[in-house]
Amino acid sequence: MAESWVNSAEAVGADLLLDLRPGLSGPGGRRAALIGALREAVRGGRLAPGTRLPPYRSLAADLGVARNTVADAYAELVAEGWLTARQGSGTRVAERAKPLGDRTRVPRKAPARTRGPRHDLRQGTPDASSFPRAAWLASYRRALRTAPNEAFGPGDPAGRTELREALTEYLARTRGVRTEPGRIVICSGFAHALRLLFPAVLRGPLAVESYGLPFHRSLLSAAGVRTVPLPVDEDGARVDGLGAERAVLLTPAHQFPTGGPLHPGRRAAVVDWARSRAGVVLEDDYDGEFRYDRRPVGALQGLDPERVVHIGSVSKSLSPALRLGWMVLPERHVDGVLAAKGEREAWAGVLDQLALADFVVSGSYDRHVRRMRQRYRARRDRLVAALAAHAPRVEVTGVAAGLHAVLRLPPGSERSVLKAAEWQGLALDGLAGFRHPEAAGPAPDGLVVGYATPAEHAYGAALEALCAALPESA
Template structure:
C-alpha cells in the first residue's frame, strides 16, 4: 500500500506520516503504523490523535477501520480514550525507545489489577466488627450447653426463629422456624436440592452465574434458558420443566425486578404442574430508587424455595445462608444434609441470631444502603461527565450496574480495563451458552467492593478504559 500523510496540524500539532503496508488488510496495517509511530517517538505520550472521521478521510479508509484500530490499541495500552479529550498516546513512566531496543511487535506489559470492580462482594472494610463482637460475646455467654454438642442439621433454633421474624418483616416471607434449614450459602443450597431432592431439567434466566450452571451440570441437571426483557424472565416460555430458578427482586446481572404479572404467572405455573420455584434473594435488602419488592415466596409458600444469605449484606466469609422450604421438602433436605451440621459454625449461627434480634443487622443494612447508594450515584455522575454515550442500567437496587456499550466493543473494553488495572466482567461472561435472545455488549461493574478511600481512583481508571463515543 502507498504511504499516507495525515495533514492534521490543527488537531495533533504536526503532520503525521503513516506507512500503511504489510499483510492483513488496512486495519492491521494502520495498527502496525500507529504502534511504530509511538515506538519511534513520532507520537509522543499525550499526543492527541485525529478523530475517526478525519483520519479515515485522510487515509481513504472506512471510519469503522479507524475506530477498530483505535479500540485495539486502547485495549493493548498504546492509547487512551476519554470522553471530551479524544484519543491520545498513553503516558508511560519510561520512553519506549528505538525499535532496536524493543522487539517490533512486543506490546507493553499489562499491570496487575489495582481496582476491584467485580460484582458479588460487599466492602470488606465496612464489616461491623464492634457490633458483631458484641453479639458474639452475648451469644457465647447465653448459649445453652447443648449448643456445644453435635450440630442440628436444620440449624440452631435461635437463628431459625430470628430469621423467621426478620424475613417476614423485611422480605414478606411466610414461614415458621420448622421450615427453615440453615446452609452455607446459595451454592450449598443447590447441592442439597440437586439431585437428592429435585430433578432437572431446570429452567433458568438467560443471564446468571456460570458457577451455578457448572454446579448443576456436575449434578447431571440440564438447565434451559428463559429469555429476558425489561420485565424480567419471560416465564410464559416455561415448558415441561418441573422447576425454575429466578432472581425476581433484582435480576442478576441485568437488573430490574420481575414484573408483578409474571410473579403471579410463575406461581400459577408451579401450582398447575406441581412444580417449584427457586427464589434466589441474593441482595433483596439493597434498593435505592424504588419501593421494596417482596419475596415471591409470600404468594405461595408451598410452591417456592426461598434462598438467602449474608454474603452481600455482611460478608461471604461468614458462610451463613438459609432455605425457606415448602413443607414437603423439609425432611428430604435434612436427609441429604445428614445427621450433623458439617458446614455452618454453631457459634456464628448464634451470633447472627443475636445480631438479628438486637437490631444490629437492620442498622447495618440501613447504613450500607446509604453508602452503596452514594457509590452508585458517584458512578453515574462520573459516567455522565466522562462517557455520556454509555448507558447505565440496573441501578435501582443491588451492588452492581450494567454499562451498555456500542456493539462489538465489549471484549476490547474488558482488555482495556485490564491494562488500566481494573478487574471487572463483561456481560457475555454471564450469558447461558444456549440462550437465543440477542446479546448486547456491556460491562458488569460492582461498586461495593472497593474501600471508600480507593473508590475515586477506581472510577477514574474505569472511565479511562471505556470506548469513546463516535
C-alpha cells in the same frame, strides 16, 4: 523405657513430641536420648525459636525419668546455645534466623503471591472494610456467654433454633416471607442450597434465566441437571417460555445481572405455572435488602409458600466469609433436605449461627443494612455522575437496587473495553460471561460493574480507571 513417642503438655509450656527409643540418639542412657531428641526437634524446625519448653517437673513426669535428668539435659543444651534460660521466663528455644546444625537446609520462603489488579470493580462482594466488627463482636460475646451447654455438642442439621426463630421474624418483616422455624434449614450459602436440593430432592431439567452466574450452572451440570434458559428483558425473566420443566430458578427481587424486578404479572404467572404442574420455583433473593429508587419488592415466596423455595444469605449484606445462608422450604421438602444434609451440621458453625441470631434480634443487622444501603447508594450516584461526565453515550441500567450496574456498550466493543481496563489495572466483568451458552437472540455488549467491592478510599481511583477504559472517555 518401652514407649517411643511422648506428648508433654502444660499451660505454661509447649506440647513436645519426642522420640526416646533406644538407639536413635546414641549411647548414654535417657539423658543422652533426651538431649538428642531435643536437638533434633530444634534442628528440624519442629521447635521454633522462642518456643517455651515445659518445666523440669512436668516433662520428667510425662517421660517417666528423674527430674535431674531433664534439668541436666536442659543445662547442657543451654550451654551449647540450643536453649536459653532466664529467671521468670522459663527455658526457651534460642532465637536464631534458622535451625542450628543444618548448614545445607534451604530457608523456608512463603509462596510468591500473584499480584492482583490495582482496582477492582467486579461484582459479587461487599466492601470488606465495612464489616461491622464491633457490633458483631458484641453479638458474638453475648451469644457465647448465653449459649446453652448443648450448643457445644453435635450441631442440628436444621440449624440452631435461635437463628431460625430470628429469621422467621426478620424475613416476614422485611421480605414478606411466610414461614415458621421448622421450615427453615440453615446452609452455608446459595451454592450449598443448590447442592442440597439437586439431585436428592429435585431433579432437572431446570429452567433458569438466560443471564446468571456461570458457577451455579456448572454446579448444576456437575449434579446431572440440564438447565434451560429463559429469555430476559426489562421486566425480568420471560416465564411464558416455561415448558415441560418442573422447576425454575429466578432472581425476582433484582434480576442478576441485568437488573430490575420481576414484573407483578409474571410473578403471578410463574406461581400459577408451579401450581398447575406440581412444580417449584427457586427464589434467589439476591440483593433483596439493597433498594434505592423504588418501593420494596417483597419475596415471591409470600404468594405461595408451598410452591416457592426462598433462599438467602449474608454474603452480600455482611460478608461471604461468614458462610451463612438459609432455605425457606415448602413443608414437603424439609425432610428431604435434612436427609441430604446429614445427621450432623458440617457446614455452618454453631457459634456463628448464634451470633447472627443475636445480631438480628438486637437490631444490629437492620442498622448495618440501612447504613450500607446509604453508602452503596452514594457510590452508585458517584458512578452514574462519573459516567455522565466522561462517557455520556454509555447507557447505565439496573441501578435501582443491588450492588452493581450494567453498562451497555456499542456492538462489538466489549472485548476491547475489557482489554483497555486490564491495561488500566482494573478488574471488570463483561456481560457476555454471564450469558447462558444456549441462550437465543442477540447478545448485547456490556459491562457488569460492581461498585461495592473497593474500600472507600480506593473507589475514586477505580472510577477514574473505568472512565479511562471506556470508548467515550477523554
